[in-house]
Amino acid sequence: MELIELYIQEVTRRLPEKNRDDIALELQSTIEDMLCKDYTEQDVKEVLKKLGDPVTLASGYRDRPMHLIGPRYYDVYISLLKMILPISAVLSLISLIGDGTFVDLGEKTVIEVIFIIIGKGIVGIFGTAIQVFFWLTLLFAVLERTDTSKDHRPLTKGFKRWTPDDLKQISNISAKKAITKVEIFGGLLGIGIFAALYFNASSLLGVYESSKDGLTFVTPTFNQEVLNAYWLLIFCIIILGVCLAIYKLLAGQWTLKLAWLHTFYQLFTTIAFIIIISNPHLLTDDFLAYMTKIFSIGEWKDSIYWGLILLVIFFAAFDAYQGFRKAKIR
Amino acid sequence: MSTLLNSLTTELRRGTLTLAVLSQLKIPQYGYSLVQRLEKSGISIDQSTLYPLLRRLEKQELVTSSWDTSESRARKYYSLSVYGEEIFTQLKQEWEKTSQELYILLKGEGEDGAD
Numbered sequence: 427m428e429l430i431e432l433y434i435q436e437v438t439r440r441l442p443e444k445n446r447d448d449i450a451l452e453l454q455s456t457i458e459d460m461l462c463k464d465y466t467e468q469d470v471k472e473v474l475k476k477l478g479d480p481v482t483l484a485s486g487y488r489d490r491p492m493h494l495i496g497p498r499y500y501d502v503y504i505s506l507l508k509m510i511l512p513i514s515a516v517l518s519l520i521s522l523i524g525d526g527t528f529v530d531l532g533e534k535t536v537i538e539v540i541f542i543i544i545g546k547g548i549v550g551i552f553g554t555a556i557q558v559f560f561w562l563t564l565l566f567a568v569l570e571r572t573d574t575s576k577d578h579r580p581l582t583k584g585f586k587r588w589t590p591d592d593l594k595q596i597s598n599i600s601a602k603k604a605i606t607k608v609e610i611f612g613g614l615l616g617i618g619i620f621a622a623l624y625f626n627a628s629s630l631l632g633v634y635e636s637s638k639d640g641l642t643f644v645t646p647t648f649n650q651e652v653l654n655a656y657w658l659l660i661f662c663i664i665i666l667g668v669c670l671a672i673y674k675l676l677a678g679q680w681t682l683k684l685a686w687l688h689t690f691y692q693l694f695t696t697i698a699f700i701i702i703i704s705n706p707h708l709l710t711d712d713f714l715a716y717m718t719k720i721f722s723i724g725e726w727k728d729s730i731y732w733g734l735i736l737l738v739i740f741f742a743a744f745d746a747y748q749g750f751r752k753a754k755i756r
Numbered sequence: 757m758s759t760l761l762n763s764l765t766t767e768l769r770r771g772t773l774t775l776a777v778l779s780q781l782k783i784p785q786y787g788y789s790l791v792q793r794l795e796k797s798g799i800s801i802d803q804s805t806l807y808p809l810l811r812r813l814e815k816q817e818l819v820t821s822s823w824d825t826s827e828s829r830a831r832k833y834y835s836l837s838v839y840g841e842e843i844f845t846q847l848k849q850e851w852e853k854t855s856q857e858l859y860i861l862l863k864g865e866g867e868d869g870a871d
Contacts, residue, residue, distance in 0.1 A: 451823075452787065452807070452832045459788035459829070478804040486808030 429470050430457050433480060440484035449487060453477075495566045498573070502581050503566045510558055512607075513672060516614045518554035519547055603679040603755050610671050617667045624660060627653055633716055645712040652707050659698050666691055685749035692742040699738050703731065773801055775851055777809060778844040781819055784835035810834050818843055 434453050438446040460473045477483060485492045495503050582588050623630055628650035635644050670691055677684055702708065776799050780790055787807055794801055813819045818840035824831050836844065 448832075449811075451830065455829050455831050456787045456803075456807070459786075459831075476803060478802060483804040483808070486804055487811060 429467065429474065430454070433457075433474050433477070436480035437484045437487075440481065441487055445487070491570060494563065494570070496570055498580055499566050499570055500580070502585065503562070507559070507562055509675065510562065511555055512611070513614075513675065514554045514558045515551045516611050516618075517668065518550040519615075519618065521550075521618075600679075600755065603752055605674045605677070605679060607675070610675050614668065614671050617664055617671075621660070621664055624653060625657075633713065645716055646710055647713050649707055649710050652705055653702075656698075656702055659701070663695055663698055666694065680749060680752035680755075682750070682753045685746070685753040688749040689746040692746045696738055696742045700735055703734060772851070773799075773805065773809065774813070775844075775847050776801070777806070777813070778818065778836065778840065778847065781834055781836045781840070784822075784833040786824075786831040786833050790834070813840070 434450050434457075437453065438450045441449060457470075457473055457477070460476070461469055579587055582592060627648045628646040629643075631648060632646035633644040670687060673687070674684065776794060776797075777790065780793050785793065787803075787810065790810075791801070791803060791806060794806075810819065810821075814821050814834070817837060819834045820837050821832055821834045824833055
């Protein structure tokens with residue numbers, strides 16, 4: 427008798443509360459139907475063996491799937507994972523560079539610094555990968571369980587059902603139009619290095635003089651306080667840049683829309699550059715004094731200023747033009 | 757080899773279970789009586805498949821159920837609903853058509869099409 431109760435309990439505790447009593451009662455009566463009048467424990471065991479594993483029985487009663495991510499979502503899940511994992515790995519590397527790794531390096535040799543960076547990089551990438559994997563899997567597991575539609579056909583990347591038109595998108599990407607992954611990750615890495623240099627400028631960028639113990643840092647070029655005052659602007663540039671890179675990765679090829687977005691981004695960064703470079707306190711007094719001593723810089727300071735601005739505008743315009751040129755290729 | 761054959765056979769029969777169960781529910785049946793009836797006709801169905809299947813059919817409104825407490829033991833009886841009868845008739849026609857087509861197909865192979 428006790429075995430039967432335990433069995434029923436094993437089944438029902440896996441079921442939603444509202445069905446439990448009814449199913450328990452039905453199981454009870456079924457099991458008793460299957461037993462003869464004066465049954466032994468052995469008979470009970472036989473009958474329970476026929477009913478099978480309580481977990482299997484319970485899962486049969488439940489509408490929820492016994493898998494985490496089923497065929498409907500599997501393909502979307504895997505493609506998103508493949509897409510997001512490398513991006514997040516690069517981003518974690520970038521955040522590592524900007525994380526003040528350079529600040530407390532102190533007296534370490536170059537080899538030691540390289541080992542520290544590699545070690546931190548591996549740990550960072552591993553941690554980020556686990557996070558991404560966990561949250562994405564959780565998201566899809568929830569989707570799988572909350573999807574009430576009767577449609578069980580697999581979904582494509584855009585969370586839509588496959589149509590023959592999807593084929594056109596694949597074949598359309600010619601090598602000339604395509605945005606390579608190297609380009610995107612190179613861009614992201616560039617943003618990361620820029621951020622690291624920008625926010626650690628006072629300890630990294632400046633005048634180095636060669637002396638007996640190698641290079642010594644004489645004076646920083648930039649006023650860190652002035653640079654830090656523009657943090658919001660720089661954050662906007664970094665975030666927009668990362669978003670644009672992810673959008674490029676998803677699009678896979680140059681389109682007119684992407685070319686416009688790219689142009690606006692170039693425009694934005696150029697304006698930001700001009701604003702920052704126009705700040706009269708950007709360069710440190712020490713640096714100015716040092717430079718004046720060597721090059722008598724005071725005379726052509728204005729031409730350097732305008733030259734830099736023109737150079738940046740030229741490169742931004744060229745880059746924007748390349749986007750439109752590639753978008754127009756058929 | 758025989759495990760492969762087993763799994764293929766199970767797969768082959770799985771789809772017919774619903775039809776087999778529906779066919780027996782013109783007269784109300786409780787779980788175990790249904791098992792016995794099916795077994796008598798040579799159809800073996802895992803009990804752990806049958807009971808959840810009955811509930812699913814009820815949820816799909818193909819069968820209705822009621823508890824009978826008049827006997828020594830309370831039993832839940834399942835029987836075809838009007839909608840269930842309709843679906844059963846159509847499903848039966850579909851099955852007859854399929855088995856006929858398959859019979860012709862297999863006969864063409866020079867094989868014994870039975871079973």
